[in-house]
Amino acid sequence: xxxxxxxxxxxxxxxxxxxxxxxxxxxxxxxxxxxxxxxxxxxxxxxxxxxxxxxxxxxxxxxxxxxxxxxxxxxxxxxxxxxxxxxxxxxxxxxxxxxxxxxxxxxxxxxxxxxxxxxxxxxxxxxxxxxxxxxxxxxxxxxxxxxxxxxxxxxxxxxxxxxxxxxxxxxxxxxxxxxxxxxxxxxxxxxxxxxxxxxxxxxxxxxxxxxxxxxxxxxxxxxxxxxxxxxxxxxxxxxxxxxxxxxxxxxxxxxxxxxxxxxxxxxxxxxxxxxxxxxxxxxxxxxxxxxxxxxxxxxxxxxxxxxxxxx
Numbered sequence: 197x198x199x200x201x202x203x204x205x206x207x208x209x210x211x212x213x214x215x216x217x218x219x220x221x222x223x224x225x226x227x228x229x230x231x232x233x234x235x236x237x238x239x240x241x242x243x244x245x246x247x248x249x250x251x252x253x254x255x256x257x258x259x260x261x262x263x264x265x266x267x268x269x270x271x272x273x274x275x276x277x278x279x280x281x282x283x284x285x286x287x288x289x290x291x292x293x294x295x296x297x298x299x300x301x302x303x304x305x306x307x308x309x310x311x312x313x314x315x316x317x318x319x320x321x322x323x324x325x326x327x328x329x330x331x332x333x334x335x336x337x338x339x340x341x342x343x344x345x346x347x348x349x350x351x352x353x354x355x356x357x358x359x360x361x362x363x364x365x366x367x368x369x370x371x372x373x374x375x376x377x378x379x380x381x382x383x384x385x386x387x388x389x390x391x392x393x394x395x396x397x398x399x400x401x402x403x404x405x406x407x408x409x410x411x412x413x414x415x416x417x418x419x420x421x422x423x424x425x426x427x428x429x430x431x432x433x434x435x436x437x438x439x440x441x442x443x444x445x446x447x448x449x450x451x452x453x454x455x456x457x458x459x460x461x462x463x464x465x466x467x468x469x470x471x472x473x474x475x476x477x478x479x480x481x482x483x484x485x486x487x488x489x490x491x492x493x494x495x496x497x498x499x500x501x502x503x504x505x506x507x
Contacts, residue, residue, distance in 0.1 A: 199275055221358075221359060236376055236377065251352070271351055277358065285479055292476070310330040329434050331479050332437035340392045341389050367381050414440035417436065441478065443466070
């Protein structure tokens with residue numbers, strides 16, 4: 197019930213413009229960084245560990261003190277705070293609308309809401325590709341993974357997952373300041389998203405026909421191209437989206453701190469505005485399927501615990 201309630205709350209409320217719990221965690225992380233920052237992996241590990249330990253303790257205490265309806269409410273609140281699928285889809289649709297209206301400056305202004313790329317040098321095609329890749333990757337990070345962590349880890353699991361993912365976004369990139377300090381956060385994020393990314397890839401295959409996509413194309417691109425991506429998880433979902441939608445992703449990718457030459461994912465056309473819109477529809481379908489999977493996993497886990505004989 198907590199997972200279903202959280203999914204409904206995300207669909208209706210999305211992310212609040214002010215007062216979001218993740219923003220509060222980010223503020224705490226930034227404040228602590230002023231004390232813990234050193235240009236070393238060990239300092240980053242201490243910083244990351246301290247923050248995640250705090251989340252685990254808070255989540256564990258909240259879960260232990262709750263039962264029945266109260267536990268459902270606590271689970272719903274924690275899971276809703278970790279979800280971002282509705283905001284992702286709305287932002288992707290808004291970006292597509294700006295590109296369709298040839299409002300390139302407006303699209304460049306909006307793109308940082310989706311990803312950390314430098315939009316200043318991107319044309320319409322580059323913005324559409326960046327938007328589609330971000331929708332694909334964040335379908336796993338902002339929807340599938342939180343739902344699965346809520347199902348298997350309860351309140352502490354989903355809170356720690358969101359903490360890991362937030363720290364990865366803040367310090368897990370390869371800028372000169374964070375290449376060592378953010379190493380622990382980046383590696384933890386890879387581990388935390390490993391299973392979820394592959395579940396997301398499977399759900400892309402299943403849901404592809406709902407948007408006129410190709411399940412076989414998704415499987416083919418995943419199998420052939422995902423391993424060449426620098427991320428062990430983003431490559432899975434981006435390749436699956438590319439194959440399902442019949443587009444080609446990857447290539448030069450300009451971040452604020454460096455230029456990366458990404459491998460080609462998929463062998464279709466260069467994505468355009470309509471492909472970005474289809475990716476949003478596919479993302480929504482995958483998110484809905486992930487809710488069903490998470491509920492089934494949660495129910496199965498609770499049934500298994502009840503079936504265990506008392507000691």
